[in-house]
Amino acid sequence: MPLDSLYTLVRSEDLEDEARFLVRIDASHPLFAGHFPGHPVLPGVCTLAMVREALCRLLGRAVRLAEIRDCKFTAPVDPTRTRELEIRLRVPEQRLQATVLNGNIVVLKLKASYEPDDK
Numbered sequence: 506m507p508l509d510s511l512y513t514l515v516r517s518e519d520l521e522d523e524a525r526f527l528v529r530i531d532a533s534h535p536l537f538a539g540h541f542p543g544h545p546v547l548p549g550v551c552t553l554a555m556v557r558e559a560l561c562r563l564l565g566r567a568v569r570l571a572e573i574r575d576c577k578f579t580a581p582v583d584p585t586r587t588r589e590l591e592i593r594l595r596v597p598e599q600r601l602q603a604t605v606l607n608g609n610i611v612v613l614k615l616k617a618s619y620e621p622d623d624k
Contacts, residue, residue: 511536512555514562515589526559526592532584547582552590552613556603559592560619567622570601575616582612 511534516527530547537545553570561567582590587607595602599620605613 510534511551514555514559517559517562519563522595524559524563524594524596526562526594528555528559528590528592530582530584530588530590532588534584537584545584547584547587549578549613552578552582552605553615555590556592556594556601556605556613556615559594560596560601560603563594563596567624568619569622571618571620573615573617575614577614579611579614580607582607 511531513529513531514526515529518525532545536548536551540546540548553576557568557570590612591606593604593606599618601615601617601619603613603615603617604611605615
């Protein structure tokens with residue numbers, strides 16, 4: 506099932522040491538009918554895909570996560586209650602530090618390295 510209609514990166518903001526992206530989630534996406542029926546939850550792998558897409562936009566090139574050193578999903582995302590997430594990225598020296606927030610609630614904390622995606 507294609508994820509391209511699941512979410513949209515709608516805005517970005519570059520600060521001195523951090524980039525921020527606003528992500529809009531489509532709660533009507535068919536993925537949520539099966540994950541989980543009656544109690545939709547955004548899959549963690551989709552949250553990681555959002556972070557990777559934001560990183561690619563920030564860098565202006567395709568990259569892939571080469572090594573995930575630390576990945577903590579700290580709160581579920583119910584798309585019927587949450588329509589937007591904020592992604593905060595720090596990218597020192599081929600390293601990625603990402604935080605995904607639902608308002609003031611941290612949804613994901615990630616530390617990873619990345620490399621060019623030559624596909």
